[in-house]
Amino acid sequence: xxxxxxxxxxxxxxxxxxxxxxxxxxxxxxxxxxxxxxxxxxxxxxxxxxxxxxxxxxxxxxxxxxxxxxxxxxxxxxxxxxxxxxxxxxxxxxxxxxxxxxxxxxxxxxxxxxxxxxxxxxxxxxxxxxxxxxxxxxxxxxxxxxxxxxxxxxxxxxxxxxxxxxxxxxxxxxxxxxxxxxxxxxxxxxxxxxxxxxxxxxxxxxxxxxxxxxxxxxxxxxxxxxxxxxxxxxxxxxxxxxxxxxxxxxxxxxxxxxxxxxxxxxxxxxxxxxxxxxxxxxxxxxxxxxxxxxxxxxxxxxxxxxxxxxxxxxxxxxxxxxxxxxxxxxxxxxxxxxxxxxxxxxxxxxxxxxxxxxxxxxxxxxxxxxxxxxxxxxxxxxxxxxxxxxxxxxxxxxxxxxxxxxxxxxxxxxxxxxxxxxxxxxxxxxxxxxxxxxxxxxxxxxxxxxxxxxxxxxxxxxxxxxxxxxxxxxxxxxxxxxxxxxxxxxxxxxxxxxxxxxxxxxxxxxxxxxxxxxxxxxxxxxxxxxxxxxxxxxx
Amino acid sequence: xxxxxxxxxxxxxxxxxxxxxxxxxxxxxxxxxxxxxxxxxxxxxxxxxxxxxxxxxxxxxxxxxxxxxxxxxxxxxxxxxxxxxxxxxxxxxxxxxxxxxxxxxxxxxxxxxxxxxxxxxxxxxxxxxxxxxxxxxxxxxxxxxxxxxxxxxxxxxxxxxxxxxxxxxxxxxxxxxxxxxxxxxxxxxxxxxxxxxxxxxxxxxxxxxxxxxxxxxxxxxxxxxxxxxxxxxxxxxxxxxxxxxxxxxxxxxxxxxxxxxxxxxxxxxxxxxxxxxxxxxxxxxxxxxxxxxxxxxxxxxxxxxxxxxxxxxxxxx
Numbered sequence: 001x002x003x004x005x006x007x008x009x010x011x012x013x014x015x016x017x018x019x020x021x022x023x024x025x026x027x028x029x030x031x032x033x034x035x036x037x038x039x040x041x042x043x044x045x046x047x048x049x050x051x052x053x054x055x056x057x058x059x060x061x062x063x064x065x066x067x068x069x070x071x072x073x074x075x076x077x078x079x080x081x082x083x084x085x086x087x088x089x090x091x092x093x094x095x096x097x098x099x100x101x102x103x104x105x106x107x108x109x110x111x112x113x114x115x116x117x118x119x120x121x122x123x124x125x126x127x128x129x130x131x132x133x134x135x136x137x138x139x140x141x142x143x144x145x146x147x148x149x150x151x152x153x154x155x156x157x158x159x160x161x162x163x164x165x166x167x168x169x170x171x172x173x174x175x176x177x178x179x180x181x182x183x184x185x186x187x188x189x190x191x192x193x194x195x196x197x198x199x200x201x202x203x204x205x206x207x208x209x210x211x212x213x214x215x216x217x218x219x220x221x222x223x224x225x226x227x228x229x230x231x232x233x234x235x236x237x238x239x240x241x242x243x244x245x246x247x248x249x250x251x252x253x254x255x256x257x258x259x260x261x262x263x264x265x266x267x268x269x270x271x272x273x274x275x276x277x278x279x280x281x282x283x284x285x286x287x288x289x290x291x292x293x294x295x296x297x298x299x300x301x302x303x304x305x306x307x308x309x310x311x312x313x314x315x316x317x318x319x320x321x322x323x324x325x326x327x328x329x330x331x332x333x334x335x336x337x338x339x340x341x342x343x344x345x346x347x348x349x350x351x352x353x354x355x356x357x358x359x360x361x362x363x364x365x366x367x368x369x370x371x372x373x374x375x376x377x378x379x380x381x382x383x384x385x386x387x388x389x390x391x392x393x394x395x396x397x398x399x400x401x402x403x404x405x406x407x408x409x410x411x412x413x414x415x416x417x418x419x420x421x422x423x424x425x426x427x428x429x430x431x432x433x434x435x436x437x438x439x440x441x442x443x444x445x446x447x448x449x450x451x452x453x454x455x456x457x458x459x460x461x462x463x464x465x466x467x468x469x470x471x472x473x474x475x476x477x478x479x480x481x482x483x484x485x486x487x488x489x490x491x492x493x494x495x496x497x498x499x500x501x502x503x504x505x506x507x508x509x510x511x512x513x514x515x516x517x518x519x520x521x522x523x524x525x526x527x528x529x530x531x532x533x534x535x536x537x538x539x
Numbered sequence: 540x541x542x543x544x545x546x547x548x549x550x551x552x553x554x555x556x557x558x559x560x561x562x563x564x565x566x567x568x569x570x571x572x573x574x575x576x577x578x579x580x581x582x583x584x585x586x587x588x589x590x591x592x593x594x595x596x597x598x599x600x601x602x603x604x605x606x607x608x609x610x611x612x613x614x615x616x617x618x619x620x621x622x623x624x625x626x627x628x629x630x631x632x633x634x635x636x637x638x639x640x641x642x643x644x645x646x647x648x649x650x651x652x653x654x655x656x657x658x659x660x661x662x663x664x665x666x667x668x669x670x671x672x673x674x675x676x677x678x679x680x681x682x683x684x685x686x687x688x689x690x691x692x693x694x695x696x697x698x699x700x701x702x703x704x705x706x707x708x709x710x711x712x713x714x715x716x717x718x719x720x721x722x723x724x725x726x727x728x729x730x731x732x733x734x735x736x737x738x739x740x741x742x743x744x745x746x747x748x749x750x751x752x753x754x755x756x757x758x759x760x761x762x763x764x765x766x767x768x769x770x771x772x773x774x775x776x777x778x779x780x781x782x783x784x785x786x787x788x789x790x791x792x793x794x795x796x797x798x799x800x801x802x803x804x805x806x807x808x809x810x811x812x813x814x815x816x817x818x819x820x821x822x823x824x825x826x827x828x829x830x831x832x833x834x835x836x837x838x839x840x841x842x843x844x845x846x847x848x849x850x851x852x853x854x855x856x
């Protein structure tokens with residue numbers, strides 16, 4: 001078994017210095033990194049635009065080209081990139097107003113950084129980014145955080161002072177992390193149609209040389225890149241990265257086997273073992289910030305509003321079996337906050353697999369087995385529709401396990417799978433009885449969008465004022481103690497109410513050539529390509 | 540066949556295309572969801588951002604208004620912008636068209652050159668070993684799923700033997716003709732294989748039927764050589780039903796091959812269609828479907844013209 005779990009191996013870091021930032025210190029090993037070479041990466045989707053702010057996908061390619069002020073590392077903690085430090089209350093980078101209602105964040109920018117066209121990067125670019133993204137004419141998906149800012153001052157070319165209208169603990173996860181836009185090429189341009197969308201200009205280790213729609217993107221070394229390794233060698237090590245667009249996952253596996261592609265993520269679990277047995281390839285597990293869950297529609301069938309019925313569901317499901325059905329890669333979980341976060345609460349009410357207890361709960365609730373084995377009370381059969389996203393084979397496999405587990409305690413689940421937009425529509429509006437799916441989040445998730453009474457992704461109609469209050473506290477405080485406590489208490493309440501059953505955290509499997517050194521998976525939505533400068537190919 | 544007939548046919552296309560566009564527009568909008576749903580996968584997208592995009596794309600207007608403005612613009616050559624990529628629709632399609640023409644066009648020609656002779660051979664040597672072999676192959680071709688055959692070929696030719704690239708259109712840094720042909724070989728073969736299977740059966744059946752006709756028997760009785768009987772008397776008449784089938788398939792040369800293009804990561808119209816469908820990119824979808832409908836109507840017209848050329852008894856007035 002060459003199978004390795006690199007995530008979770010802590011990389012020794014002395015926080016505060018620069019070189020540690022992004023995986024350049026790898027497991028303390030410093031091989032003689034070879035400069036040069038071309039790495040070919042397979043992408044499973046067709047890129048719509050290379051503008052990080054308007055793409056509907058995660059910006060894999062963009063992450064190697066465009067840099068933000070800070071970025072999440074492999075442990076989902078923010079590290080400085082174009083800023084010299086991550087602003088905190090402790091280091092004076094964040095100052096909360098006396099009335100506690102607003103805050104000021106100050107960034108010191110790294111000196112001598114150049115855009116890949118050789119122009120200097122300054123505080124004016126940071127301010128321009130906010131103005132350009134906020135502009136109502138710009139059609140973009142990711143405008144989060146722009147409205148929280150009232151104004152930006154640039155007292156020096158390397159100082160940015162950002163005035164926030166509210167205390168926003170998640171200030172780092174959006175605007176200034178996604179990437180900074182170059183003022184000198186974009187000022188006065190229409191960002192919806194500008195050539196930037198096909199040829200983004202960044203400060204990152206690579207620059208876009210050629211983009212052929214539906215085929216590939218070629219990235220070449222940015223000669224002006226600011227980062228050097230510990231030996232003083234100019235980064236990146238790689239000459240070139242090629243992103244090939246391969247929409248079919250079987251073809252992706254074929255290309256990995258034939259050596260036409262050297263790195264691809266999101267390998268189907270069913271294909272992991274055959275790729276791992278392929279000479280020259282390793283499969284790495286990336287514990288992405290995602291959790292799989294079974295949601296109850298609380299606006300749906302009446303029995304689902306009965307807490308004892310929901311508890312019976314929880315006891316009836318064997319999370320280990322679900323994981324086994326998916327090749328054993330997923331990790332069973334007891335709370336919606338994934339274990340990588342310090343505030344993941346290990347003391348929440350738990351519901352270990354116990355079918356006898358499930359049956360007892362249903363008996364107590366008055367549901368007795370009918371002639372066909374399905375439980376009935378006052379003519380109401382415990383029979384529900386369950387929805388997963390059609391075509392997602394891992395979800396469909398898990399769904400089969402859930403159906404079988406519940407049948408064993410006398411509950412009938414009928415698959416009602418939907419795809420694409422029909423699925424999303426149902427998810428938002430609660431067009432289901434039961435719903436099994438997963439969420440992937442940023443490095444500092446806003447849980448109110450899922451579990452707040454007004455959450456945009458709360459299609460199940462869950463509402464608990466105490467939870468709302470706790471999430472409000474967590475999402476408007478900068479004190480890690482206060483936030484941590486509020487988030488831990490929220491998890492306890494959530495698991496008492498049980499509107500959702502957290503089942504597993506499903507990792508993303510990455511197939512990568514054993515010649516690639518310096519590669520560390522990134523679990524956040526900033527993608528695995530957030531730090532490519534330290535990657536190198538062994539000869 | 541008169542020139543006025545051709546004009547009449549061409550004039551008749553316009554209302555047909557209009558009708559088709561109305562149906563397509565309706566069906567596309569009946570499908571649940573909309574172009575902004577791709578953003579909904581991201582839990583951090585705000586309702587305000589979505590609302591603003593809806594207004595910017597005119598998706599907040601009532602459907603009839605949206606359709607009318609689309610029709611007026613479309614028939615003036617204003618095909619609008621893609622919602623997914625913000626690029627002009629015409630550019631999106633023109634970027635993908637050459638790849639599809641190359642792949643589907645090659646497959647179409649190869650299939651035609653192989654299928655017609657195969658059908659004739661099959662028919663003239665009915666119940667011989669050759670006929671059985673061709674029949675067996677055709678049935679394999681008709682019943683074998685494209686994706687399975689593609690996977691097997693990829694495994695054999697790319698992974699095991701390393702003879703051909705498994706996917707893509709060219710090796711990066713090498714856009715030469717031999718390189719392109721090596722990339723084209725597998726997908727074109729697979730596309731052609733399925734057509735050959737179907738068309739050769741039609742050709743065989745049609746040929747068998749014609750060979751039993753009185754005039755063929757008369758020709759034989761007159762002592763005409765069997766080669767001449769087949770090629771001068773039977774073949775042309777047998778072609779007529781086959782032309783219909785082939786013409787219908789000819790439209791696919793323009794509309795792309797979704798499965799094959801996806802499996803071989805071939806950047807054609809079929810892929811663009813799937814991506815646009817998944818993203819409910821209405822402007823691009825409508826344009827692709829309209830181009831496809833237009834191709835089908837033109838193919839039909841060409842088929843009719845071909846009848847007249849093949850069969851002197853057919854005259855259009």
